[in-house]
Amino acid sequence: MEQVVLSCRVALADFLLDIDASFQSQVTSIFGPSGSGKTSLLDTIAGLREVLSGEIKISGRTLFSSSQEVDLPPQERSIGYVPQETALFPHLSVRKNILFGSNRSSSSRGIADISLNHVAELLEINHLLNRPVTQLSGGEGQRVALARALLSRPRLLLLDEPLASLDIGLKERIIPYLRRVRDEFAIHIIYVTHNPAEVLSLADWVIMIREGKVVTQGVPHEVLVSRLVLSGLGESDIENVFDARLVSSEREAGRSRVRLESGQELFIPYVDKPADCFMQVRIRGDDILVATKRPEGISAGNILSGMITRIETVDGESILRVDAGSIFIVRLTASAVERLNLVEGQEIFLVIKTRSCLVL
Amino acid sequence: MLFSPDSWHITLLSVGVALISTLFILPFGIGLSWLLARKDWPLKGMTETLVLLPLVMPPVATGLILLKIFSRRGPIGQWLYEMGIEVVFNWKGVLVAMAVMSFPLLVRSVRTSFSEVNPRLEQIAATLGASDLKVFLTVTIPLAWRGIIAGSLLAFSRALGEFGATILVAGNIPGRTQTLSLAIFNFVQLGKDEEAYALLLITVSIAFAGVLTSEWLTRSKGA
Numbered sequence: 001m002e003q004v005v006l007s008c009r010v011a012l013a014d015f016l017l018d019i020d021a022s023f024q025s026q027v028t029s030i031f032g033p034s035g036s037g038k039t040s041l042l043d044t045i046a047g048l049r050e051v052l053s054g055e056i057k058i059s060g061r062t063l064f065s066s067s068q069e070v071d072l073p074p075q076e077r078s079i080g081y082v083p084q085e086t087a088l089f090p091h092l093s094v095r096k097n098i099l100f101g102s103n104r105s106s107s108s109r110g111i112a113d114i115s116l117n118h119v120a121e122l123l124e125i126n127h128l129l130n131r132p133v134t135q136l137s138g139g140e141g142q143r144v145a146l147a148r149a150l151l152s153r154p155r156l157l158l159l160d161e162p163l164a165s166l167d168i169g170l171k172e173r174i175i176p177y178l179r180r181v182r183d184e185f186a187i188h189i190i191y192v193t194h195n196p197a198e199v200l201s202l203a204d205w206v207i208m209i210r211e212g213k214v215v216t217q218g219v220p221h222e223v224l225v226s227r228l229v230l231s232g233l234g235e236s237d238i239e240n241v242f243d244a245r246l247v248s249s250e251r252e253a254g255r256s257r258v259r260l261e262s263g264q265e266l267f268i269p270y271v272d273k274p275a276d277c278f279m280q281v282r283i284r285g286d287d288i289l290v291a292t293k294r295p296e297g298i299s300a301g302n303i304l305s306g307m308i309t310r311i312e313t314v315d316g317e318s319i320l321r322v323d324a325g326s327i328f329i330v331r332l333t334a335s336a337v338e339r340l341n342l343v344e345g346q347e348i349f350l351v352i353k354t355r356s357c358l359v360l
Numbered sequence: 361m362l363f364s365p366d367s368w369h370i371t372l373l374s375v376g377v378a379l380i381s382t383l384f385i386l387p388f389g390i391g392l393s394w395l396l397a398r399k400d401w402p403l404k405g406m407t408e409t410l411v412l413l414p415l416v417m418p419p420v421a422t423g424l425i426l427l428k429i430f431s432r433r434g435p436i437g438q439w440l441y442e443m444g445i446e447v448v449f450n451w452k453g454v455l456v457a458m459a460v461m462s463f464p465l466l467v468r469s470v471r472t473s474f475s476e477v478n479p480r481l482e483q484i485a486a487t488l489g490a491s492d493l494k495v496f497l498t499v500t501i502p503l504a505w506r507g508i509i510a511g512s513l514l515a516f517s518r519a520l521g522e523f524g525a526t527i528l529v530a531g532n533i534p535g536r537t538q539t540l541s542l543a544i545f546n547f548v549q550l551g552k553d554e555e556a557y558a559l560l561l562i563t564v565s566i567a568f569a570g571v572l573t574s575e576w577l578t579r580s581k582g583a
Contacts, residue, residue: 074486087484101488
């Protein structure tokens with residue numbers, strides 16, 4: 001992917017948004033607590049906010065530059081923006097909403113070739129096309145807003161916490177659609193969230209911001225274990241999310257076997273799906289046990305050997321980054337780390353109950 | 361009497377000029393309302409006050425001001441006269457009085473409906489490539505149309521009931537500038553109660569229908 005340069009100073013009500021970042025990743029997550037300026041940053045990229053100074057470039061195209069006196073209006077920025085509240089046009093049908101930006105002039109197009117049918121199929125919204133948007137569920141609305149943004153053939157897709165307003169059930173269902181979009185179109189996606197599980201499941205680069213400043217940035221697994229992020233997590237869960245393919249299923253045994261991208265295999269609760277079908281598996285960082293010797297006589301279905309690559313302890317909580325083929329993030333109490341004398345570089349075993357592996 | 365040629369003529373003049381007045385102020389009202397709802401400029405409060413003034417001033421006072429402005433020697437009247445247009449004491453005077461008196465009602469209603477349109481929708485429409493004009497025509501106007509129609513109906517009803525300003529600017533000339541309101545006043549003055557009541561019935565019916573429609577549109581907004 002080509003480079004995205006994001007450098008801007010914007011006066012917000014409470015603080016100065018002062019961002020300096022550049023990245024080449026396809027999916028970049030802007031991660032941070034609420035009120036840290038994430039939505040304002042997306043608005044700035046989309047040209048909806050006045051910028052004091054800076055430079056915004058996408059794939060070599062300058063959208064804003066105070067030194068070159070460039071400030072493209074939102075119409076010419078080729079950005080597909082899916083705001084948190086979806087902002088679907090209430091007076092138009094789903095179809096008209098989706099087609100609203102489809103006749104954007106060809107000079108500012110990103111995705112070269114795209115059709116309503118293609119997108120509707122990809123996001124499974126064919127059956128919704130003739131409905132008024134007022135009759136959509138939360139998840140359907142998000143998918144329609146996503147389709148509308150895609151049909152405008154953007155060079156960059158901005159997603160503002162697309163899962164935040166949804167309940168867990170819907171949340172689990174929309175992730176695959178976002179992944180499909182990511183895999184189908186070679187465009188940059190900037191994705192705002194305050195949920196670490198979402199970062200792990202979608203992004204290949206993460207920029208952590210707080211009160212308008214970049215605190216840290218890097219590969220999700222690295223950044224999410226850092227002390228800075230840890231202290232900002234609060235009560236929210238730390239989750240491991242893995243891409244996986246189904247290997248086999250045994251109904252009577254109540255379990256299925258999946259292979260992670262790293263080649264490692266895990267037992268998960270039985271799923272009634274064809275072999276080789278794609279899925280995502282989520283394991284909470286609190287649901288993983290650590291043992292210094294290979295445990296025996298234990299009911300847990302998964303025992304993985306691995307090595308501790310990092311330990312961070314803040315306020316009596318320890319976050320371990322463990323390389324066990326795939327990278328696992330484990331949360332323990334500081335006392336557990338002390339009792340077991342866990343140190344970085346140590347070989348250990350991860351114990352994971354089959355039922356702790358949730359299928360998304 | 362209700363269907364006499366005279367009462368028809370009076371009704372036609374009133375309704376016709378009120379309609380022209382409403383259509384005439386509509387584009388200005390929409391434009392100004394949008395500016396008031398979405399933009400800021402120095403002395404914006406002053407603009408608002410000026411527009412709303414006819415709503416609170418005695419109509420006769422407004423009429424007197426209009427008479428001074430539009431008379432043959434007035435600042436606008438002189439200019440119009442040179443172009444061969446005379447406003448005072450003919451139907452155009454009625455038009456000016458109606459337009460000025462009903463304009464604030466239109467603006468108040470339309471402005472509210474513009475403020476109720478979520479600016480986020482307009483912003484997102486812009487990111488989708490729509491020009492400012494396209495955003496206005498395809499997002500803002502369709503979402504505010506109830507307020508626009510309601511405001512127009514209110515303005516029309518107000519124009520129809522206009523009396524004080526009209527009588528100063530246009531006079532009360534039967535067959536030329538005599539509107540329903542003026543005619544009713546005239547008939548009552550002359551003791552022709554029957555004729556007055558006939559016109560009253562027509563006036564009440566039209567106004568009633570107008571306000572009713574306007575209310576219905578405003579109330580069914582949530583639907």
